[in-house]
Amino acid sequence: MDMMSVRPALSGKTYFIRTFGCQMNLHDSERVAGLLDACGCLEAADPAGADIVIFMTCCVREAADQRLYGQCNSCKSLPAPPSGTRVVAVGGCIAQRDGEGLLTNVDNVNVIFGTHAIAHVGELIAQAFEDGGRHVSIAEDESLAAVSMPWHRETVYHAWVPIMTGCNNFCSYCIVPYVRGREKSRPFEEVVDEVSALVRSGVREITLLGQNVNSYGRDRYGAPRFAELLRKVGETGIERIRFTSSHPKDLLPETIDAMAETPAVMPHLHLAVQSGSTRILKEMNRRYTREDYLDLVRRVRDRIPGIALTTDIIVGFPGETEEDFEETLSLAREVGYAQAFTFIYSRREGTPAAAIVDPTPHEVIQERFDRLVKVIEDTAYEFNQGELHATVPVLVEGASKKNTRVLQGKSPKNQTVHAPIPEGLNIEDLIGKIVDVRVDTARTWYLSGTVAGDPR
Template sequence: MSNLSILSGKTYFIRTFGCQMNLHDSERVSGLLDSCGCLVASSPADADIVIFMTCCVREAADTRLYGQCSSCKSLPASPSGKRVIAVGGCIAQRDGEGLLTNLDNVDVIFGTHSIAHVAELLADAFADGDHHVRVEEIDTGAATDMPWHRETAYHAWVPIMTGCNNFCSYCIVPYVRGREKSRPMDEIVDEVTGLVRQGVRSITLLGQNVNSYGRDHDHDPRFAELLRRVGDTGIERIYFTSSHPKDLLPETIDAMAEVPAVMPQLHLAVQSGSSRILKLMNRKYTREQYLDLVQRVRDRIPNIALTTDIIVGFPGETEEDFEQTVSLVDEAKFAQAFTFIYSKREGTPAAKIVDPTPRAVIQERFDRLVKHVEQTAFDFNQGSLDTTVPMLIEGTSKKDPNVLQGKSPWNQTVHCPVPAGVDPVTLIGKVIDVHVDTARTWYLAGASVGDAR
């Protein structure tokens, strides 16, 4: 068994790429290292342990990892005189020991199902100076029992399930995160209840497809029931991601409308506005079905902020297919959309499709789409002009320390001046009402009304 005491006093730095699930995994790794007596470092140069938590959804992630690991070779000596480099997350799960072929300075590799063993792997690397790799194929669920180190006291990521059963033709996630596995509902509710006692005000429920929560246990999705039970814990704000359109049931929409703590924001990835491309993507819904779902959501929650993901340049996408995506964006009126150029991932069905479309054409389409997204985002924010929104304060603006920054219930970024004579640090995690007099594409701004609470 590893001698974990060797880690006591060691400094560590974690750099995270990718989705919210990776961010939460990093919090778990950080919590585990804290429990071993490790200390957080402000930069890789100050760290005895450097960990890269990786994402492999897009090709750029691999390039970034190789660059980051290579840059560690030129770092000054670590505080203890020995530095251990570790790679975790989805790229580690996908490539395993094969990463050592290109990353000769990496000491530890751990997959998405092995984060509970990070401390022992690191301790072994310090003890014997050898490479240590652990990539398990089955998720034991042990990571959810690990301690965690949250970046903020007012918000928490709460995983409700891992894995994905959808196998979209472009997506590597099911191959690196495994099949869907839901946490017991009572365990989740108990965790949120404990977070409320600790002063957490906002949570985000996490899963590759939260709408299918519970299906692996009871054959029928139980996400609507989970929302209602979590809403009864006293938590003030509930967000969740990600939602697959094919599994968003009427009872879930009802729960969103009826549970006060569920915020009026829904991320509903469409990926394309062309039914032909959606079929090639194996998304299991059509353009018409998606727009019908959007209308049903808005009928129950008229003021909802709808956000989405869109891929441009999927193999075989024509100008007509792309125009259908643009028109869907205009019709759905997204509050925000995350747009991506298709990235080929070896091992997925879409990687086998030959596409002669020039990169310049795809880039031009992407740029056109961004303009439409910016317009719908701007239009949505205009609805907040001359209204008062409650802002959960996250801190101050990076551009101006005299301006508070936070989030509205619709997950909009909000700015307002720091109240006179108040230390902004004391306001972090509190809520203050802001009367909005400026609405831009990506933020709202105004003056605070009343005291923070």
């Protein structure tokens, strides 16, 4: 089916997208939504009101597969959609990994599109409506065509900006390089032009996306250009720059300098350590040692005092001993993370670590995990005490779920901040604005205080 016939086939159809996983998946979902909008589709509030239900999947965790199967099966019991026919589609990493094999596990799925086939999702769904068949596209596309697709952003003040796709690192536990492919960087000028256009449209904060942003440009230009990109993007007028993910082995001194010297770059760095044991790091194929990581942290803090450091940590990697785990605990205490995403190791078929036999009982791993969570809670609480009685500029995201008269937003260090909405204002007046909040309470996972001054 050619694109000329896609819009008539989809016009007036309603859609609902449920996204699992990382920020790259969130961005992919916004692109899919933008494409459907351009085809005349309308967004539905829930799956029951949707002619098209799309699941954008992540396969980093083993439980993701079962979660997807459950979500797909739940569509069978939904009432008939507005058009009388419902198309269920699966995209993202599980779709790329399993392809047609997914059809045998979920018998009500009509469309499967991989991470390289986002630009074709409209055609695939239109075909499914037209012939009632099941359509699959997971072929690798060497282009980055998806980034030029229409875009349906979740907010008007923030935008995800992919600067590269894929990963070359092949950590032994990770499935991502197999489903996202090898690193492909976007042209430097294209990224800068996109950010400039976003600034003109009113965007105040961007997040630069890549599986390893520190490698940006190596495949295209022969050497990394991420530091240069940070500086150039900082000249566009964008007020806040964030980025993820950042691999420790590739965080160069010039990037740290660019972070320190570019005012728009927020004082927050997500630097995934995964383990505090050099032995386990080697088994993970992370290509740095515990000492390398701690030295990097010291260099970052020397250049950017007070920076918020966050991380990812895996507990229970095959063969991890109590001694290895204690090294992780001590590293977490020494670094003093503002936040950490902690995971129990999940075996993924097709990765080298999946072949390692580990006799460690699950209850031992769970007990270690619980100890790590307590350490992270302690370091996060201690870090937030540094903001007590300070005034922080907060980008307002909306109202607190617990109290609609309390605003919620993010500080430059990516801390969640709450404050009562000033008299005479509504949350609609504040979303996307920056307000100064004088902090009078600092808890483990949030700050709270009082708005000081007018929103801007």
